[in-house]
Amino acid sequence: MGYMPLTPFGRTVDAVLVKQQAAAEQAGLTSAVSKWDALRELAAARKLYGLSDRDVSVLQALLSFLPGKMIEPQPGTPVVHPSNRVICERLNGMPNSTMRRHMAKLVQAGILIRRDSPNGKRYVRRYQGDRVAYGFDLSPLALRYAEFSQAAEAERVQQARIKQLRETVSLMRRDLLNLALCGAAERSDLSIWDQYQDLAQLTARSLRRKLDLGELERIQDQLGTALSDLQTHLEPVFAQKLSTSDAQIEHHYQNSKKDSFESEQAVKPAHAANTESKDGPGYAEKASAERPAHRETPPQPAEAPAPCGPSLPLRLILAACGEIQGYADGAIRHWADLLRAADTVRPMMGVSSAVWEEAKTAMGAAEASVVIAAMLERFGDIRSPGGYLRHLSAKAASGHFTSSPMIIALTRREAA
Numbered sequence: 001m002g003y004m005p006l007t008p009f010g011r012t013v014d015a016v017l018v019k020q021q022a023a024a025e026q027a028g029l030t031s032a033v034s035k036w037d038a039l040r041e042l043a044a045a046r047k048l049y050g051l052s053d054r055d056v057s058v059l060q061a062l063l064s065f066l067p068g069k070m071i072e073p074q075p076g077t078p079v080v081h082p083s084n085r086v087i088c089e090r091l092n093g094m095p096n097s098t099m100r101r102h103m104a105k106l107v108q109a110g111i112l113i114r115r116d117s118p119n120g121k122r123y124v125r126r127y128q129g130d131r132v133a134y135g136f137d138l139s140p141l142a143l144r145y146a147e148f149s150q151a152a153e154a155e156r157v158q159q160a161r162i163k164q165l166r167e168t169v170s171l172m173r174r175d176l177l178n179l180a181l182c183g184a185a186e187r188s189d190l191s192i193w194d195q196y197q198d199l200a201q202l203t204a205r206s207l208r209r210k211l212d213l214g215e216l217e218r219i220q221d222q223l224g225t226a227l228s229d230l231q232t233h234l235e236p237v238f239a240q241k242l243s244t245s246d247a248q249i250e251h252h253y254q255n256s257k258k259d260s261f262e263s264e265q266a267v268k269p270a271h272a273a274n275t276e277s278k279d280g281p282g283y284a285e286k287a288s289a290e291r292p293a294h295r296e297t298p299p300q301p302a303e304a305p306a307p308c309g310p311s312l313p314l315r316l317i318l319a320a321c322g323e324i325q326g327y328a329d330g331a332i333r334h335w336a337d338l339l340r341a342a343d344t345v346r347p348m349m350g351v352s353s354a355v356w357e358e359a360k361t362a363m364g365a366a367e368a369s370v371v372i373a374a375m376l377e378r379f380g381d382i383r384s385p386g387g388y389l390r391h392l393s394a395k396a397a398s399g400h401f402t403s404s405p406m407i408i409a410l411t412r413r414e415a416a
Contacts, residue, residue: 035069039063048155051111173204174412181319328341339366
């Protein structure tokens with residue numbers, strides 16, 4: 001192309017446009033660039049240049065008019081000259097005014113250069129083998145490809161950092177809410193737990209929006225300070241729970257050994273009786289005395305909630321299962337109150353008396369009451385409450401069931 005015009009036809013020219021054209025012409029790049037690679041890098045870094053996804057779509061339509069896959073860096077060489085009507089057709093019927101507005105943003109950002117003819121038309125002519133084209137010059141995509149690549153990489157790094165920080169803030173918010181609920185259940189004498197729960201709820205509301213890196217870092221600092229203070233208040237609770245858990249574990253081991261010892265004592269007299277002569281004196285009396293002792297079953301423990309009850313405190317269970325409060329005569333303050341509320345609500349849930357008695361026998365009255373309260377929270381999701389409770393009773397009879405995971409799951413669902 002002999003002479004490349006600097007000003008568009010019928011439009012005003014500002015200093016930014018002239019500066020961008022001069023910078024494009026002075027670039028020393030000599031190798032061609034894939035037009036789709038250039039488009040991909042520019043699309044990744046479009047926010048840094050003030051472009052939207054619609055602007056990139058218009059640029060993609062213009063690139064489709066360029067023959068081949070490569071863009072030559074020489075200004076005036078990669079010029080496309082489609083009419084506005086053809087461009088709008090390739091953009092699936094975009095209005096002409098909308099297309100021209102997006103085209104103006106691409107020109108203003110220095111992505112395109114207008115090479116207008118003397119009458120403003122877009123066309124190509126050949127003079128003795130020399131090609132002269134008027135239209136949109138795409139050479140800045142090749143000339144600024146390195147710049148676009150660096151900006152796109154920086155944008156990808158920032159987006160990865162935002163994603164990682166967003167996950168971190170979400171986990172910290174969950175821990176803050178769960179620890180605040182635990183503290184409210186264990187140390188109700190303190191009035192600081194509400195502010196931690198409010199901070200967790202406000203953080204969850206903020207995470208619904210698209211936050212930038214600065215906002216996420218500020219929220220992370222707030223949650224980190226709150227978690228540090230909260231753990232300081234909960235240290236006595238954790239220390240007490242740790243010692244109590246050790247005592248409970250030792251107590252369970254003593255019970256298992258004691259049961260084994262009693263079973264051996266029950267078998268030993270019968271074995272000793274068999275070693276005596278059947279013709280000896282007193283054999284019939286000894287045999288009749290030993291048979292009932294060998295056949296009798298150990299006494300069933302009373303349905304006392306506290307000794308065989310759940311490992312979680314009652315306050316934490318009521319915080320996760322609030323629906324059971326509506327079926328109690330008053331406030332639930334003791335395990336007996338929870339048992340009476342469970343007795344009241346279980347017929348309404350479709351749990352028969354036989355299934356209920358089986359559950360109390362297998363789990364204990366307190367554990368069965370907790371299960372009823374947890375089932376009431378998820379009553380809409382349970383297809384057969386009676387069959388579900390019978391299944392849990394069978395697991396409890398084999399020693400493979402505890403209600404703690406159910407309560408923890410409900411607590412997490414409230415915190416989500």
